[in-house]
Amino acid sequence: MRSGDPRAGEWRSRQTAPEPQKGMNTVTRPRILVVGAGFAGVECVRRLERRLSPDEADVTLVTPFSYQLYLPLLPHVAAGVLTPQSIALSLRRSSRYRTRIIPGGAIGVDLEAKVCVVRTITDRIVNEPYDYIVLAPGSITRTFDIPGLTDNAFGMKTLAEAAYIRDHVISQLDLADASQDPVERASRLQFVVVGGGYAGTETAACLQRLTHAAVKRYNRLDPALIKWHLIDIAPKLMPELGEKLGRDAQQILTRRGIDISLGVSIAKAAPEEVTFTDGRVVPTRTLIWTAGVVASPLMATLGAETVKGRLAVTAEMCLPNHDGVFALGDSAAVPDLAKGQEGAVCPPTAQHAQRQGRHVAENLIATLRNQPMRPYVHKDLGLVVDLGGADAVSKPLGVELTGLPAQAVARGYHWSALRTGVAKARVAANWALNAVAGDDFVRTGFQARKPAKLKDFEYTDAYLTPEQVRERVAEADRAKP
Ligand SMILES: Cc1cc2nc3c(=O)[nH]c(=O)nc-3n(C[C@H](O)[C@H](O)[C@H](O)COP(=O)(O)OP(=O)(O)OC[C@H]3O[C@@H](n4cnc5c(N)ncnc54)[C@H](O)[C@@H]3O)c2cc1C
Numbered sequence: 001m002r003s004g005d006p007r008a009g010e011w012r013s014r015q016t017a018p019e020p021q022k023g024m025n026t027v028t029r030p031r032i033l034v035v036g037a038g039f040a041g042v043e044c045v046r047r048l049e050r051r052l053s054p055d056e057a058d059v060t061l062v063t064p065f066s067y068q069l070y071l072p073l074l075p076h077v078a079a080g081v082l083t084p085q086s087i088a089l090s091l092r093r094s095s096r097y098r099t100r101i102i103p104g105g106a107i108g109v110d111l112e113a114k115v116c117v118v119r120t121i122t123d124r125i126v127n128e129p130y131d132y133i134v135l136a137p138g139s140i141t142r143t144f145d146i147p148g149l150t151d152n153a154f155g156m157k158t159l160a161e162a163a164y165i166r167d168h169v170i171s172q173l174d175l176a177d178a179s180q181d182p183v184e185r186a187s188r189l190q191f192v193v194v195g196g197g198y199a200g201t202e203t204a205a206c207l208q209r210l211t212h213a214a215v216k217r218y219n220r221l222d223p224a225l226i227k228w229h230l231i232d233i234a235p236k237l238m239p240e241l242g243e244k245l246g247r248d249a250q251q252i253l254t255r256r257g258i259d260i261s262l263g264v265s266i267a268k269a270a271p272e273e274v275t276f277t278d279g280r281v282v283p284t285r286t287l288i289w290t291a292g293v294v295a296s297p298l299m300a301t302l303g304a305e306t307v308k309g310r311l312a313v314t315a316e317m318c319l320p321n322h323d324g325v326f327a328l329g330d331s332a333a334v335p336d337l338a339k340g341q342e343g344a345v346c347p348p349t350a351q352h353a354q355r356q357g358r359h360v361a362e363n364l365i366a367t368l369r370n371q372p373m374r375p376y377v378h379k380d381l382g383l384v385v386d387l388g389g390a391d392a393v394s395k396p397l398g399v400e401l402t403g404l405p406a407q408a409v410a411r412g413y414h415w416s417a418l419r420t421g422v423a424k425a426r427v428a429a430n431w432a433l434n435a436v437a438g439d440d441f442v443r444t445g446f447q448a449r450k451p452a453k454l455k456d457f458e459y460t461d462a463y464l465t466p467e468q469v470r471e472r473v474a475e476a477d478r479a480k481p
Helices: 006-016 039-051 071-078 159-178 182-188 198-217 243-255 297-302 350-368 403-417 421-437 454-458 466-478
Strands: 031-035 058-063 067-069 088-090 100-110 115-120 125-129 132-135 139-141 190-194 227-232 258-262 266-270 273-276 281-283 286-289 293-295 310-312 325-327 382-386 392-396
Touching: 031 039, 039 058, 039 067, 039 350, 071 159, 071 198, 100 125, 100 297, 100 466, 115 466, 125 466, 132 350, 139 454, 159 182, 159 198, 159 286, 159 454, 182 190, 182 281, 190 198, 190 281, 198 227, 198 243, 198 258, 198 286, 198 382, 243 258, 243 392, 297 310, 297 466, 325 350, 382 403, 392 403, 403 421
Parallel strands: 031 058, 031 132, 058 100, 132 325, 190 227, 190 286, 227 258
Antiparallel strands: 067 088, 100 115, 115 125, 139 293, 266 273, 273 281, 382 392
């Protein structure tokens, strides 16, 4: 039997599936392995748990963390409007929860052998065989070959980064306040955010509000010395918002004193200064890099076709020529059928990832039950951009809003998209508390001495090459008695 043969998985599952657990059917079941517990992965797992009986399949989830991160509210954590816990949604809080969770990250997949290589959180490397695999490891921060960038920039993609940046920004105020050196003071009070998409714009906007409010508690600091720069190589901020809303957002930020430079990027970055491509040298200890995302490096270990790093899949989110392989979310180039344009792929948004998660679960169930799969079609519902306080711009279903109505839509949308009731309660309580009592600007100091780099937070150097994956799997096969 060839490994490409649809029956190959069935054969392997009879050979190597784990012992059925107490109370379960004694006949071995197909093994479904989901990689990544983000918007796409968690929606998929929850739908599988709901729609499949325990006898129909074993579901396993590989994830480094025990929570699903609600990424769109990350700038609120950096700004201290929300606590980190309020957007970290527990994977185990569900009455239907029965998935086996492997705490670790997938570092390679051998599509022929149908084995996923996993590095656990204790650094043990294990081979996890599967019959069906759902690849949803999301994306990482996209960086370029700019001198000093990866050593000196922070990203805004993980909970640790958001918490770290908050501490870092507050520590700059503390250190500037204590310093007698005007040059040091000036450099500690300048902040640079690169990336004029929604992530960068929201990050700059929310953190500017943080320093603006915090400086009132530092009576030795001149508020005029605090300067935020938001730069992007593109000619417009958030072009997906359209001409008018993009301009409105820019006006709001400029009014608040954020210096916006478009058509500009970073030429080089050093620990105490950043050089822009227009020649300006900005003394700063804070460079936040949010200039786009690129698919998880896991996709490159497959040796399959990619589109700008995202795995090329069909509209059913299947990998062509490989039975039982599904990919979705930020890590896959899913054709955007709703756009009706040749070659269009879905943008990397939570809105798509969540819906694709449910859709892949349905297609997987259809495969198990020998029913036809359906292509994924979803028309974008729009965009919401929370600029902090009462400032926002939103475009729900094409309607352009600014100010309080836009903020109500933005917060209402995020609140309703939170998956659990307890997360909804935590977020609402935090928003209310922050609106009434403000922030105490406390610096926790947990990571103060560790110079954190982009790759430390996103584990980008943990992956194997396709050859190393095959070698590892073959080695494990040879070692079998
Ligand atoms: C600051 C910010 C603001 C945003 N705002 C919005 C917004 O307003 N609206 C919107 O629609 N989208 C927004 N997005 C984009 C949105 O968050 C992503 O498109 C969405 O999270 C993609 O979902 P996903 O499931 O593909 O990936 P993710 O949600 O990123 O989940 C991937 C999961 O896989 C895990 N993982 C990574 N590597 C591995 C591995 N090797 N093995 C196992 N697990 C792994 C990760 O830990 C993570 O849990 C924002 C993003 C950011 C960063």
